[in-house]
Amino acid sequence: MKTHVIVSFIILMMIAIASLHTFIELWYFISNSTIRIAPAISVSAGEIISIELPEIRKYDRIYLVVDGRVNVDEINVTPVNVKQLPLRVETSEHDVFPTLISEKRYMLIAHEDFEKICLQLRLQPLTPFVIKDIEGLQRFHILSECSSRMMCVELSPIRFNSNNYTQIAFIYPFRQIIEPNFKIGGVIELVRGRVDYINIIVMTEKEWYAYKVVDVFTPPGTVISYDIDAYSIDLSGRSGEFLGENLIAIAIGVGISNVLYEKYSSPVIGIGELRIQNGDYTLRVEPAVQNSFTFNPEVYVLRKFQPSSSYLVSIISLTVLIVSLALFTARVARGGLD
Amino acid sequence: MVVKPVSTSILKVFEKPLTISLFLANGYVLTVIALLSRLSPETVNVTSWLYDDRYVEETSLRYYIDFRPGYPSLGKLPIHLIYLYTGGSELAVWIYNVLTFNLSVVIFYYLVESLKRNRRSTLKAIVLYIFNPALFIAFLQPHADFLALALTLTGIYFLLRKRFGMVALLSALGFATKIYPVFILVPAMIVANNRDRIILVTAFVSMVWLLSLPFVIQDPFMYLSTFIHHLYRGPSESIFAILDGYYGHTGFVHPLFDAAIYYFQFTAVYQPSHDQHFYYAWRYPLLKYIALSIQLAGLIPLFLYTMKNWLRKRHANNEISLYLSILAFIAYLSLSPTQNILVHIPAYALACILLASNQDKLSTLTLILYAITNGLHAMCWGLFYQYIEHVLTAISNLRVFLVALIYLSTFNLLEELRA
Numbered sequence A: 001m002k003t004h005v006i007v008s009f010i011i012l013m014m015i016a017i018a019s020l021h022t023f024i025e026l027w028y029f030i031s032n033s034t035i036r037i038a039p040a041i042s043v044s045a046g047e048i049i050s051i052e053l054p055e056i057r058k059y060d061r062i063y064l065v066v067d068g069r070v071n072v073d074e075i076n077v078t079p080v081n082v083k084q085l086p087l088r089v090e091t092s093e094h095d096v097f098p099t100l101i102s103e104k105r106y107m108l109i110a111h112e113d114f115e116k117i118c119l120q121l122r123l124q125p126l127t128p129f130v131i132k133d134i135e136g137l138q139r140f141h142i143l144s145e146c147s148s149r150m151m152c153v154e155l156s157p158i159r160f161n162s163n164n165y166t167q168i169a170f171i172y173p174f175r176q177i178i179e180p181n182f183k184i185g186g187v188i189e190l191v192r193g194r195v196d197y198i199n200i201i202v203m204t205e206k207e208w209y210a211y212k213v214v215d216v217f218t219p220p221g222t223v224i225s226y227d228i229d230a231y232s233i234d235l236s237g238r239s240g241e242f243l244g245e246n247l248i249a250i251a252i253g254v255g256i257s258n259v260l261y262e263k264y265s266s267p268v269i270g271i272g273e274l275r276i277q278n279g280d281y282t283l284r285v286e287p288a289v290q291n292s293f294t295f296n297p298e299v300y301v302l303r304k305f306q307p308s309s310s311y312l313v314s315i316i317s318l319t320v321l322i323v324s325l326a327l328f329t330a331r332v333a334r335g336g337l338d
Numbered sequence B: 001m002v003v004k005p006v007s008t009s010i011l012k013v014f015e016k017p018l019t020i021s022l023f024l025a026n027g028y029v030l031t032v033i034a035l036l037s038r039l040s041p042e043t044v045n046v047t048s049w050l051y052d053d054r055y056v057e058e059t060s061l062r063y064y065i066d067f068r069p070g071y072p073s074l075g076k077l078p079i080h081l082i083y084l085y086t087g088g089s090e091l092a093v094w095i096y097n098v099l100t101f102n103l104s105v106v107i108f109y110y111l112v113e114s115l116k117r118n119r120r121s122t123l124k125a126i127v128l129y130i131f132n133p134a135l136f137i138a139f140l141q142p143h144a145d146f147l148a149l150a151l152t153l154t155g156i157y158f159l160l161r162k163r164f165g166m167v168a169l170l171s172a173l174g175f176a177t178k179i180y181p182v183f184i185l186v187p188a189m190i191v192a193n194n195r196d197r198i199i200l201v202t203a204f205v206s207m208v209w210l211l212s213l214p215f216v217i218q219d220p221f222m223y224l225s226t227f228i229h230h231l232y233r234g235p236s237e238s239i240f241a242i243l244d245g246y247y248g249h250t251g252f253v254h255p256l257f258d259a260a261i262y263y264f265q266f267t268a269v270y271q272p273s274h275d276q277h278f279y280y281a282w283r284y285p286l287l288k289y290i291a292l293s294i295q296l297a298g299l300i301p302l303f304l305y306t307m308k309n310w311l312r313k314r315h316a317n318n319e320i321s322l323y324l325s326i327l328a329f330i331a332y333l334s335l336s337p338t339q340n341i342l343v344h345i346p347a348y349a350l351a352c353i354l355l356a357s358n359q360d361k362l363s364t365l366t367l368i369l370y371a372i373t374n375g376l377h378a379m380c381w382g383l384f385y386q387y388i389e390h391v392l393t394a395i396s397n398l399r400v401f402l403v404a405l406i407y408l409s410t411f412n413l414l415e416e417l418r419a
Helices: A002-031 A098-102 A258-263 A309-333 B006-015 B017-039 B046-059 B073-086 B090-115 B119-130 B134-139 B145-160 B164-178 B180-191 B194-218 B220-232 B256-260 B263-269 B279-283 B287-312 B318-335 B341-358 B361-384 B386-418
Strands: A034-037 A041-044 A048-053 A061-067 A072-078 A082-085 A103-110 A117-123 A130-135 A137-143 A151-159 A165-177 A183-192 A197-204 A208-215 A222-229 A246-257 A268-278 A281-285 A292-295 A298-302
Touching: A002 A309, A002 B220, A034 B263, A041 A048, A048 A298, A061 A072, A061 B263, A072 A103, A082 B256, A098 A103, A098 A130, A098 A165, A098 A246, A103 B256, A130 A137, A130 A246, A137 A165, A151 A165, A151 A246, A165 A268, A165 A281, A183 A197, A183 A208, A197 A222, A208 A222, A246 A258, A246 A268, A298 B263, A309 B194, B017 B090, B017 B119, B017 B134, B046 B073, B046 B090, B046 B256, B073 B090, B073 B145, B073 B164, B073 B194, B090 B119, B090 B134, B090 B145, B090 B341, B119 B341, B134 B341, B145 B164, B145 B180, B145 B318, B145 B341, B164 B180, B164 B194, B180 B194, B180 B318, B194 B220, B220 B263, B287 B318, B287 B361, B318 B341, B341 B361
Parallel strands: none
Antiparallel strands: A034 A298, A041 A292, A048 A117, A061 A103, A061 A298, A072 A117, A082 A103, A130 A165, A137 A151, A151 A268, A165 A246, A183 A222, A183 A268, A197 A208, A197 A246, A268 A281
């Protein structure tokens, strides 16, 4: 019996030492695995800006977080052997959640070691809206010169959804509980081309309520004023159901079908001021386009673990010891060593 | 030589209670799903849940090394292999689900039969088990719930026979499938003597270690993230949901590429926010309190009952082992942040076994409370996901008809056999 205890104790001590060695190595990695860079850069729309990153090792992740209103047109890395991961959100095509409205995220993976690496970005002008694809994919171009008091955007569909539509949304984040006197109003212009629809969408934590203001028959050059309140009827035939719900955002959704896009050129839409009234609160969102602004990205270099030879030795030792202990105790339990 | 007519041979097969159980279970589940696929085909889309398999293939990432999936290796890799070798064939996933479901029914049957050698009680337990709406949701998803349940029930089967080596082995396999079967170890550790406890722990640790070794060698952090991310997931309901600001990766509100970083890096790139609630916490603010109350209401009497029995007869008999294992599961599933309708499947199955073995008011109450909580969750999922809404509507419309049909046909068949 005494021998069993001594042997077990020795194996346990060896396991403890091997575990401690492994733990120290892993802890050292954890404490040095995340590097954060947060520069403040004055940018002009259309110019390429460069952010220098520290030494990158193979499979390290470069994680970029920018304000939701910033429109990143292009991401490049020099040298080039870095791959960008596509943005998807599990089962949903709709990534319009509060967390994904307030920030845009990008991830790149390095495929070789680099001593010096540069992250290059080209940005579009800054607007008050978060511009996001809801269905399919559209390239957009924010135009500097347009109608007075309007923000104009040219839309070019790239990929249509399985329903043959693509929809882009201009989202204004606004968080309040919807009061009975809730009202939104504004102006929209179909400057050029045609779209299948432009919907004003009230996004709450529970539901989206969409109100059509422009349809496929609306000719170019039409200016539409809209007012939506609790009495307005949405596309699903509901009215006032949003009262008391938590509002996340007001959005302007523009939908284009592939049939329409083949027939007409890339449409240009103008978004005028947006007025929001809720309880005692009123807000007027001017569609100002800023060509020069301060850009505050957060760049994270997230290290990827690469097993060292000492780590492998520790793991193999631990495996041998753990299996030995299991076999030994099983044998003792059966009375094999009595 | 006397040749028996074919009809007699078929009837002979149906004389076996296990065959009847399998016939009943498959008949009911497959009929409902067949009707669903006819009534609303968009609801029966098993492969839509293979989004992470598509993502890792498209981006050349490797599970457990570059990308953290939602489940451990034995749960995820069979589905991933099906995806790789059949190109995500719906039929292949169905076959896998049907096979694992049948495995769970067979083990369920033998477990109940070993507790209650009564054909009618066994059949009743099977009927109760298959009437869980969560089963259809499990059938419509390429996950390993039935396999995990089969391993759990087999573990309990061996626990009742005090074969602790097998309990350790099955807990380890279950842990590497869907984590929760590890909780069989709780009652096993209580019931076992000191010698068996040592066997349990060493056998379990070494099995888990060996199953994890291929991944731990390459990247221990990504492998660990598979397990730890469940703690970081947003609260679904029950006790974690009442902590506002408890946040984490629910998946639904995160880019998929967040699964390509380690859990401690994830906490660095996200600020804590109450927006990180599980999605239906936004939709039904009261649900978390209702669900927690119902779960606690079911848990407390069961706990007291189990403790009373246990204190009376220490080193308990089989029945108490069963109570303890059920208690451990229910405690875990009631209070876990990862609770959702799919992890109700084992708790519900165990509550059915408890009722079959016990046939008292307390067991009935436990099952009823679980059925109510289950229904609440199914509703919430249904309202969020259009297809589950269709599933539930179709089930509620068809249920009365199907129940009557299955009962009539089964009991007519039994009567005929007896005659």
